[in-house]
Amino acid sequence: MAGPQTIILHHYQASPFSEKVRLALRMKNLGWASVETPSMMPKPLLVPLTGGYRKAPVMQIGADIFLDTAMILRTLEERFEIPELDLPGHEGLSSMVGAWTDGKWFQTSVGIIFGTLGDKVPEDFKKDREKLSGRPFDTDAMAAAMPMLKDQWRAQLAWIEERLAGGHGAGAGSWLVGMKPGLVDVHAFMNPWFIESTIPEFLEACFKSTPRTADWYKRMKEIEGQTPETLSGEEALKIARNSAPRLKAAKTDGEMQGFEPGERVAVAPDDYGRDWVEGEIVIAKADRIILHRFDEEAETVNLHLPRTGYMVRRV
Known part of the structure; x- marks a missing residue:
């Protein structure tokens, strides 16, 4: 039964970026829940979680929402260390x-x-x-x-x-x-x-x-893993509403634009799908930015995004 610690993947079957994450989940033999999201807009059950970000896949753990495949893979390695995929020689x-x-x-x-x-x-x-x-x-x-x-x-x-x-x-x-x-x-x-x-x-x-x-x-x-649990978008939203983001000490580290914790910023991909997502900075450093935001449907969530491939500006 999916709960606040369940890995929830919002994806669609034909998405190659989603397959990259599905493969990593198989290789790590992790249990997860599958939410089928539309391949096109509108995505009314996903956007409340992401603040407007529309690309697939999106990973959710409770009220922590991970955007972009690179951020998802990094998080899977950090939270579920064994078996390791970032093996010696793969780092960087x-x-x-x-x-x-x-x-x-x-x-x-x-x-x-x-x-x-x-x-x-x-x-x-x-x-x-x-x-x-x-x-x-x-x-x-x-x-x-x-x-x-x-x-x-x-x-x-x-x-x-x-x-x-x-x-x-x-x-x-x-x-x-x-x-x-x-x-x-x-x-x-x-x-x-x-x-x-x-x-x-x-x-x-x-x-x-x-x-x-x-x-x-x-x-x-031929690599096999666990069969995912099927979850609806409504159930995933309910899990976010009933959860709190994982507690993080607010911190910025050597920010080139001088960002400070609590400052309101907007983030968007630098290639395509430039839907700016707004929130208050929880953590900002060289490899990631975490934004705190509130949505009427999802309530309080933290959005996790990579820095490579994303633009950040003050609101």
């Missing part, structure tokens, strides 16, 4: 790899997938993504660029093959860093999974020239 490197897989490689995947789907993409989905990105969602342009995008996608997949072929832990049966799968593997898994979910024949064609990567991907897919 996993964040660098994640910046590539979530950025350059993901955008190439998007172009290929939606260029393939073309007219099958619903108009309301296109309009939603145009509002999210701030630019046209042109599936015709994606389709026209697809031959070049496929070349780029396979070239990036080849980096994984190169890593598996060389140095420590090389050969079939190995992982990207060392002899156990960790966060680098979690990040690298996302885009092949995304491509396979829509155009598996393209992934298979790429695997013909990357056999070590094909073997690695197969082993990643």
Whole structure:
């Protein structure tokens, strides 16, 4: 039965960023509760928790709300240390790899997938993504660029093959860093999974020239974990209302803009989905910012966001 200490993941099945977190939960063998959230706005049961942030996934533990995949993965490692995913050799490197897989490689995947789907993409989905990105969602342009995008996608997949072929832990049966799968593997898994979910024949064609990567991907897919409990959005909101955020000593550390605890600020992604979230600073330091806020439906919550990839300004 889900309660204030339950890991609650607000996600939808087709989301590649959600799959990254689901994979980490499987690898850590953690129990969790699943809340299916819409892939498009409106998200009336999620926005009260997030203050306007609309991307998936969002992780909730009681009245603590964790936004962005990077913050979610960091929190899972900090709160649930065993089994460890930030293994020796993965520290720092996993964040660098994640910046590539979530950025350059993901955008190439998007172009290929939606260029393939073309007219099958619903108009309301296109309009939603145009509002999210701030630019046209042109599936015709994606389709026209697809031959070049496929070349780029396979070239990036080849980096994984190169890593598996060389140095420590090389050969079939190995992982990207060392002899156990960790966060680098979690990040690298996302885009092949995304491509396979829509155009598996393209992934298979790429695997013909990357056999070590094909073997690695197969082993990643075989990792099993606990079956999640199903939870409604209303139940998740009720858990937030009946919980209090985890107590944190208010602190700012070497803030470049001179932020102080209790100061009201707004935070938004620096790439797309720039919905500014407002709250009072609880903690601000180099790797994260925690905001305290009140919502009539969720009541008192703390929002946890990473600093990399996010802009912070005074309100």
